[in-house]
Amino acid sequence: MRRISKLTRVAVGVASIALAATACGGTSSDSSSSDGSGDTKGAAIAYDIGGKGDQSFNDAAYAGLQKAQKEFGYKTADIEPTEGETDADKEQRLASLAKQGYNPVIGIGFAYGPAMEAVAKKYPDTNFGIVDYVVEGDNVASLVFAEEQASYLAGVAAAKATKTNTVGFVGGVDIPLIHKFEAGYKQGVQDTSGGKVKVISQYLTQTAEEGGFNSPDKGKAAAEGQIEKNADVIYQAAGLSGQGVIEAAAKAKVWAIGVDSDQYKQAALANYKQYILTSALKDVGGAVYALAKSVEDGKPLTGTQTFDLKVNGVGLSESNPEFAKIAGLSEAVAKAKAGIIDGSIKVKTE
Missing domain, CATH: 3.40.50.2300 (Response regulator)
Structure with missing residues (x-):
């Protein structure tokens, strides 16, 4: 057994x-x-x-x-x-x-x-x-x-940080695993904003073989499209393709949310780090x-x-000093984390 x-x-x-x-x-x-x-x-x-x-x-x-x-x-x-x-x-x-x-x-x-x-x-x-x-x-x-729990916290952060009331999600491949990231993120955004913040979602490919997890150019194009639609915070769950999302966000001077690792600390992303608000961590x-x-x-x-x-198998990074400067953000994340742990917040996986 x-x-x-x-x-x-x-x-x-x-x-x-x-x-x-x-x-x-x-x-x-x-x-x-x-x-x-x-x-x-x-x-x-x-x-x-x-x-x-x-x-x-x-x-x-x-x-x-x-x-x-x-x-x-x-x-x-x-x-x-x-x-x-x-x-x-x-x-x-x-x-x-x-x-x-x-x-x-x-x-x-x-x-x-x-x-x-x-x-x-x-x-x-x-x-x-x-x-x-x-x-x-x-x-x-x-x-x-x-993953849905960390993504919920990312959604809380996005809802607190947005000024346009429009945020984005870029998934690498349209599969159940990445649906968990999207579901938690959307729920965190909606619960925090009372439904006032719109989430634009996009998947880069239908299968991994098409490059959804290893094509930064695809990630960049998707992020640029969401930015054109007024998204000012974009969360990516797209592996290597996510680097393109972060690059596009930095160029447009909007927030990106990283995934899996604390991408604010990644040397290869140093040129964009000031625009990486946080990362949904997966240990x-x-x-x-x-x-x-x-x-x-x-x-x-x-x-x-x-x-x-x-x-502590998942979580949300707070490495960017700007994270603490956004009104109510740290408190909202801490409250959401406590609610998930004690069971008062049930996070969706789909």
Whole structure:
């Protein structure tokens, strides 16, 4: 039977991992020194679309891997995806890491679902993890997040910051996972404004293969279109494509809201940081680290591990000094967070 649990505050904290040094891009095999002999000690991650250097989802995972490497002193591997790859390609990648002795092996993103289901059965002595997807298996930890909760807080911020009463949402791909971001954001905007603020939503593509998560040009064009419609705060849940949203917002001198990592602190986005009001945080790095630590401790996590506001698995950044200067914003976010945690606010996922 699949064990369902929520991680403790000790295991994960949104603010616990600094991401400033993760935006290095390039190939991701550099951190791996395995010789394929099958006795490698350490964790490995296989990246989602966009790969390392996205200043967001994948970089957060890498930060968690690096934290584990530093703390436990072992070898690690982080492997890039290839354009147009199939489930068979992903399966081969995961199997190769397991054969080399990496433990745990973690697939970063829902796209690894089918491959993870197949590989975990073939390597019962290896612990696996998958982010944003649930896979049944005695040796699999499904690392899932309450994205809608962080997005609700982003909606509160947008409603407080807007001067035009029009805000935007840009989703990378039109899939259920990103619907959670949109649903929480819209609800936060509407609850905070009493329905006075309009939300313009747009998805960049219908499928990931069309580039919705790794096309900054698509994100920039979408944001420009929303700005033309008077949006002065735009929240993006679009992976690497979100960099284009942030660039467009900065050029127009309107607010952008980042996602997954604290994008105000990302070196590659430094030229735009003054226009990044906040970011909806998703502690992918904390999840990667928590799984690695559990294996290191000899008590591997399995089943569905839920990261929500109660365990600081999601949240909202306040790094931009301008955040505190907007009247009532900090207080409104704190009140909403408390309401979500105590159950008085029920956040929609669709």
